[in-house]
Amino acid sequence: MRKGIFIIAIMLMSISIMGQQQERNISIIPEPVSLLKKGGHFVLPDEVVISTPFAQGTYINSLLVEKLSTAPAKEVKLSSSAANAHIELLLNKITDKEIGREGYRLDVTPQKVVIKANEPAGLLYGVQTFFQLLPPQIESDKKKENVSWQIPVVEITDYPRVEWRGLMLDVSRHFFTVDEVKQFIDNMVRYKYNIFHWHLTDDEGWRIEIKSLPKLTQVGAWRTEQIGWFGSLSDPDPDAPKNYGGFYTQDEIGEVIAYAMERNVQVMPEIDVPGHSSAALAAYPELACFPESGDHFVRTGAPFLDWNTGGRPAAIYENTLCPANENVYEFMDKVITEVAALFPFEYIHTGGDEAPYTFWEKSPDIKKLMAREGIKDMAGVQSYFGKRVEQIILSKGKKMMGWDEILEGGITPTTALMSWRGIEHGIEASNSGHYVVMSPTNYVYIDYMQGDLSTEPRVYSSLRLNQTYQFDPIPEGANAKYILGGQANLWTEQIYNIRQVEYMVWPRGFAVAESLWSPKEKKDWNRFASKAEDHFARFDYARIKYSPAIYDPIVKVAKEGEKLMVTLTTEIEGLDIYASFDASTPDNFYPVYKEPLQVPKDAYVMRIITYRDGKPVGRLMSISAEELMKRAR
Ligand code: ACM
Numbered sequence: 208m209r210k211g212i213f214i215i216a217i218m219l220m221s222i223s224i225m226g227q228q229q230e231r232n233i234s235i236i237p238e239p240v241s242l243l244k245k246g247g248h249f250v251l252p253d254e255v256v257i258s259t260p261f262a263q264g265t266y267i268n269s270l271l272v273e274k275l276s277t278a279p280a281k282e283v284k285l286s287s288s289a290a291n292a293h294i295e296l297l298l299n300k301i302t303d304k305e306i307g308r309e310g311y312r313l314d315v316t317p318q319k320v321v322i323k324a325n326e327p328a329g330l331l332y333g334v335q336t337f338f339q340l341l342p343p344q345i346e347s348d349k350k351k352e353n354v355s356w357q358i359p360v361v362e363i364t365d366y367p368r369v370e371w372r373g374l375m376l377d378v379s380r381h382f383f384t385v386d387e388v389k390q391f392i393d394n395m396v397r398y399k400y401n402i403f404h405w406h407l408t409d410d411e412g413w414r415i416e417i418k419s420l421p422k423l424t425q426v427g428a429w430r431t432e433q434i435g436w437f438g439s440l441s442d443p444d445p446d447a448p449k450n451y452g453g454f455y456t457q458d459e460i461g462e463v464i465a466y467a468m469e470r471n472v473q474v475m476p477e478i479d480v481p482g483h484s485s486a487a488l489a490a491y492p493e494l495a496c497f498p499e500s501g502d503h504f505v506r507t508g509a510p511f512l513d514w515n516t517g518g519r520p521a522a523i524y525e526n527t528l529c530p531a532n533e534n535v536y537e538f539m540d541k542v543i544t545e546v547a548a549l550f551p552f553e554y555i556h557t558g559g560d561e562a563p564y565t566f567w568e569k570s571p572d573i574k575k576l577m578a579r580e581g582i583k584d585m586a587g588v589q590s591y592f593g594k595r596v597e598q599i600i601l602s603k604g605k606k607m608m609g610w611d612e613i614l615e616g617g618i619t620p621t622t623a624l625m626s627w628r629g630i631e632h633g634i635e636a637s638n639s640g641h642y643v644v645m646s647p648t649n650y651v652y653i654d655y656m657q658g659d660l661s662t663e664p665r666v667y668s669s670l671r672l673n674q675t676y677q678f679d680p681i682p683e684g685a686n687a688k689y690i691l692g693g694q695a696n697l698w699t700e701q702i703y704n705i706r707q708v709e710y711m712v713w714p715r716g717f718a719v720a721e722s723l724w725s726p727k728e729k730k731d732w733n734r735f736a737s738k739a740e741d742h743f744a745r746f747d748y749a750r751i752k753y754s755p756a757i758y759d760p761i762v763k764v765a766k767e768g769e770k771l772m773v774t775l776t777t778e779i780e781g782l783d784i785y786a787s788f789d790a791s792t793p794d795n796f797y798p799v800y801k802e803p804l805q806v807p808k809d810a811y812v813m814r815i816i817t818y819r820d821g822k823p824v825g826r827l828m829s830i831s832a833e834e835l836m837k838r839a840r
Contacts, residue, residue: 410505
């Protein structure tokens with residue numbers, strides 16, 4: 208009997224040691240400003256009482272009730288009194304200067320969780336951090352058994368580094384429904400993003416109802432469906448049905464804005480002019496310099512711009528509004544009037560990127576405009592257009608933002624800039640007193656491939672997670688006073704559905720969030736990569752897709768004399784790489800990769816896979832010898 212008790216005691220001890228060993232890492236993304244771990248735990252009871260300053264039905268209340276009752280708790284009660292509360296949300300009576308409008312303090316004791324903030328936005332972010340302290344099963348919408356619903360005793364003080372923390376979604380190249388857009392916004396909120404930049408118009412579709420210009424959506428929202436590699440599709444058959452696309456009614460836009468604002472997300476509309484306007488011209492060809500050409504239709508992804516110019520693209524087909532045409536300003540006035548009335552956000556983005564000069568240069572009307580206004584060149588023509596559009600925007604009580612090309616012909620002091628062709632234009636603009644959002648291709652263009660071409664839909668460039676993580680929204684040389692913040696952009700030429708949207712955003716969206724929110728000195732790649740993996744487990748429960756490209760090796764090929772050499776590295780630590788040239792599928796019984804491999808003369812394919820702790824974690828990559836040779840050039 209005594210022996211039995213002894214064995215039971217040993218078993219209990221080992222279970223408790225196992226429990227300690229299995230203690231989860233604290234993995235908060237973005238990393239808080241300060242986090243003090245104090246020892247001990249708060250355990251979520253079966254019946255949770257939440258004290259809240261908000262009325263019944265308010266978003267934060269509903270979110271807490273939904274999350275806690277679909278996962279751990281049998282019952283969740285809201286109360287206006289702090290007595291008996293397990294979770295207490297407090298709006299400060301006296302402003303806590305350190306944490307500002309969006310910051311919060313989160314104190315966990317063994318008895319309760321207290322979240323304090325100056326504004327509801329701060330409480331929302333405190334609640335997000337609280338969820339991230341809970342086990343990943345909190346993300347499931349089904350009750351999970353055998354989960355220990357405990358969180359460590361911590362004291363967190365947190366607030367953002369920059370105020371503009373944006374994500375852009377292009378809904379023109381492919382259309383996403385209202386529900387999908389809401390889903391996109393919900394995921395932004397998890398990582399404390401607060402600006403949703405809605406790219407609503409482009410060559411491939413006009414997506415916003417403008418009541419005074421009904422053809423924009425009757426004609427401009429619909430095109431022929433084609434699937435393949437965008438930019439190299441075959442020319443669409445003129446008789447093929449134009450039934451692919453869609454648009455948002457103004458009611459739907461209002462619904463999305465309200466949904467976002469409840470979540471502390473402001474929505475910035477983009478109407479991309481004077482370039483990227485094929486869809487508008489399909490509806491109203493009279494806005495082109497050459498209305499009679501018959502070439503104005505909603506583009507599908509077949510070539511219509513020539514990118515091999517070394518600079519601004521040249522147009523094969525006219526896709527620009529004609530700045531010499533007074534009807535264009537009437538059109539812009541109608542569009543901006545309705546957009547300004549619909550969107551409460553202070554900025555309207557009017558694009559300005561990649562406007563080809565090709566058709567302007569051929570236009571007698573543009574020549575007359577230049578003579579009349581004393582304009583020297585095509586950059587001046589675009590600048591003339593931009594300034595007139597800005598006057599319209601200002602007259603509706605809004606401010607204008609544009610892509611960095613608008614700097615070229617000169618802008619007014621009140622125009623704000625989104626720096627996308629690197630950071631230099633943003634640095635320059637900030638030093639001349641323009642407000643700037645940093646959104647450079649080389650760090651935050653999350654439409655680029657995040658892994659090897661052999662595993663990704665083909666895009667013309669790559670951007671690995673570790674490069675995104677190095678994004679600094681306030682780079683050296685910039686005037687910080689004028690840097691509003693930063694933003695990642697998701698262009699959707701090559702993205703056909705919402706699952707692929709998620710795949711492209713995450714985990715790079717984690718990296719951008721941490722770059723925008725956390726103090727620069729708190730950033731640490733190895734720690735971040737490990738946290739990202741913890742968040743993959745959360746996404747598995749939440750059924751959000753993400754890219755596992757961090758587990759795939761980086762393949763570099765070089766010619767050394769007659770030899771073709773392949774060097775393999777990994778973004779994260781602790782992976783073993785196995786490769787074959789004999790077309791078999793390598794596994795962890797193959798020789799582990801140690802040094803560059805020579806491609807055998809007659810090999811026709813290289814296959815590569817990574818393992819961790821004896822289990823495959825990377826995807827099987829197969830790269831033909833021909834492709835390896837091409838990469839070496
Ligand atoms: C852009 O990527 N064309 C702004």
